[in-house]
Amino acid sequence: MRFSAISALSALASLTVAQDFEQYQAQFQNILGQFGSYLPNPNRHDPVSAAEAKAGEMKLNVLGLSNWKETLYAPVAPEATTPEEWLVLVTGGNKTCFGHCLRIEAAFNQSAAKLALLPDAPHVGYINCDDQPILCNSWSTGAGTLYLIEMLPEPAPIDIYAKRLNLSTTTPDTILDIYQTREDKSQFKKKDGYFHPFDGELAKYKLAVPLAYVLWALSVIPSWGMMLGVSFISRTMM
The missing domain is CATH 1.10.287 (Helix Hairpins)
Incomplete structure (x- = not known):
């Protein structure tokens, strides 16, 4: 009982x-x-606007979390030994750039149209951290950064060089001059370490995106x- x-x-x-x-x-x-x-x-993408930008005179590729890697590799031939060059602008809106990136965006767009006419024209793209916070966090990058990326076929290492742009003085000629003097790597900072998008430890072990989500969540909660x-x-x- x-x-x-x-x-x-x-x-x-x-x-x-x-x-x-x-x-x-x-x-x-x-x-x-x-x-x-x-x-x-955390992953806002407008496929119609992206297609229009790519088809226009700027031939501008809009990079997002779901397409950035395949887009950067797309023009690379399987047996290529000479790298395909990319110029990628990281920009933002009111949340990540407080509205101060309009000048560099306009300068980059105007220079992209001029770059497309060069015989050695680079591929051009941009990332908006307001629309793609996870991608920006996974790269450990911020608005106002210009990347020179030298793409080779997998599994070759990828060299990435970064340069901070002056948000108030950058002009189309600034972008053109950076590209035309790109052999002078002293003007750039070579990207390496854990957050390298291709060769970093986080990317190799597929931890970059999960960590980026955690960082993003901590910033918005x-x-x-x-x-x-x-x-x-x-x-x-x-």
Whole structure:
């Protein structure tokens, strides 16, 4: 009789804990659902505008999380020994560049049309960190950066050189001059280390994008959201 009573009380306690857990879980999921509607899209891409930019006189490629690698490799012949050159501008809007990137965007667009006329014209592309925060985080890059990328067929190493642009003084001639004097690598900073998009340790072990999502989430989730998550986890462990 005593054993039956203890078993019944134990079962009742377990049921109560389970019901409390389900209640907290439902409340937490509901809050996350409401909060999720306010989160920015980490991979916004307009295929129509991208196609128009590529087909226009600028021949501009819009790079996103889903297409950047295949786009950069696309013009590379399988047996090529001379690298295909890319000029890629990293820009942003009000969130990542506070509206100060309009000048460099205009300069890059105008220079892209002129570069397309050169016999040794590079391929050109751009990344908007407002639209592609995960891609920017995975590259550990920010708005206002110009990349010179020398693409060779896989699995050859890829050389990437970065240069910060002056947001207030950059002109189309600035971009043209950078490209025409690209042999002088002292004006660039060679990209290496863990966040190298092709050869970095994070890319090799496919950790760059997951880490980028974590960094992005930490940047957009307010402090009260983090506190709520910690509180929910601590309750489940009790």
